[in-house]
Amino acid sequence: MSWFEKDVVVDEKESAFLAEYDPRDYPPVAVTVDVVALTIRAGVLHVLLVERGRPPQQGRWALPGGFIRPGEDLPEAARRELAEETGLSPRAHIEQLATYGSPERDPRMRVVSISYLAFAPDLPDPEAGSDAAAAAWHPALRPPELAFDHARILADGLERARAKLEYTPLATTFTGETFTISELRGVYETVWGVPLHAGNFHRKVLSVPGFVEATGHSTISGGSRGGPRAKLYRAGDARLLHPALLRPTETEQEEAR
Amino acid sequence: MSWFEKDVVVDEKESAFLAEYDPRDYPPVAVTVDVVALTIRAGVLHVLLVERGRPPQQGRWALPGGFIRPGEDLPEAARRELAEETGLSPRAHIEQLATYGSPERDPRMRVVSISYLAFAPDLPDPEAGSDAAAAAWHPALRPPELAFDHARILADGLERARAKLEYTPLATTFTGETFTISELRGVYETVWGVPLHAGNFHRKVLSVPGFVEATGHSTISGGSRGGPRAKLYRAGDARLLHPALLRPTETEQEEAR
């Protein structure tokens, strides 16, 4: 139960105040949501971008996003933008990333942007929406030049994604319904950008309670380049990984040279 | 260098667009910052609250905060609110927590609030500011009934603080310039709400590179209830703790019963 469902005291004085209250007395600020939607295609991390169809910065690529609507909640707006501009499934994991509000970030007026981070399994190429001339997946580490401060937002989203893989089972949101341990390892290697020890990764994933659960099935055939058929798993019910699956540290990587 | 310092192409079409652009075409939204300022007083975690001096919800306690000003950056607004309403030092650690924008969260109009989390060493009682009838430290775990959705914001801030102690040296921002290992342990025990093993904590803190560095000095006298004089340390230069200092897990706590 949230506060506004309780008996909030609204006496005469407060009623009078609300009646004469003029929202236009406050400095105008526009509020938008922007979405950093990530997926993995052909072993490379990709981010969804739209080509701006109108000024400012027309023709440049930007994160999908737009103004929030009256009566619309923030996560709702983020999901709408994602679906609207790209036709993406509304089931993708989505979480708030951060809010950007530097006074100079948009030349039109004061714009405060609440960014969201979304993870999705490999999806078909998106459809262009009304606001965008085009929408497409781009390599997340080598994107085209981005509009506004979206390069910074993307960088923050990538770092959040890398960190989240450590202590949550979110890597499974990049895979299909079922997956092999190797596919899961591929997600980690792609997002972190480092190769992992196959044997240790296997041991670790199976030892963390609730990370994955066996389906009892195996792949129909071995890998395209050989190897036995792998067991298939699905996401478990854990929301946090205990103990966490930590990235190799810098010192360890230096030692490996 | 940020994007707006670069050669952004502003052609005639874009200039024309900017000229005829009317910010008032967008639905009115007010943007505020709210600050969850935490400190430890007498071994208890406290949060800074102000008593609302005007409707709505006049008389209720709320997090310090207010509308952002034109041309003012978000972190800047958070620091200003903290200093303005309470006289707190602007040097306290402050970081963005999350943004709340449910359409029903304020009866006046659509209000989007960007919350900030601040840690400060024990400070004197604050002064009331212009917007607040009173400002005071309250126990963070048993606060008075809070206005709007501030109880939820406080809860999120507390969880963030607990998590941050694990992998960052932020506990040192709750202490003075120098501190003993026991004082540092006290911070962890207070924020996490669990007793820690003194010996293991001591070993851990000294083994994590860059967490603390010795000053070469010791306390003038032993603790108020006895014990030897303790060595004094200051915060080290690490920004992250490797390996992290993890909270006891639920299962471990259950086992200890």
Place this chain on the structure above:
DNA sequence: CCAAGACATTCTCAATATGAGAATAACTTG
């Protein structure tokens, strides 16, 4: 069909990190 190479899965071993309990010694207060 066969040999070579790829890959899933399981093990072994050494190095680290952690939880518990305890030993030592330096201070406090009554």
Place this chain on the structure above:
DNA sequence: CAAGTTATTCTCATATTGAGAATGTCTTGG
């Protein structure tokens, strides 16, 4: 001065992790 507290260091058993390797199953190219 005795008793109780606390800082600091150790010991030992248990987990966790990094590396390297062994095994057996498959795919691909002759």
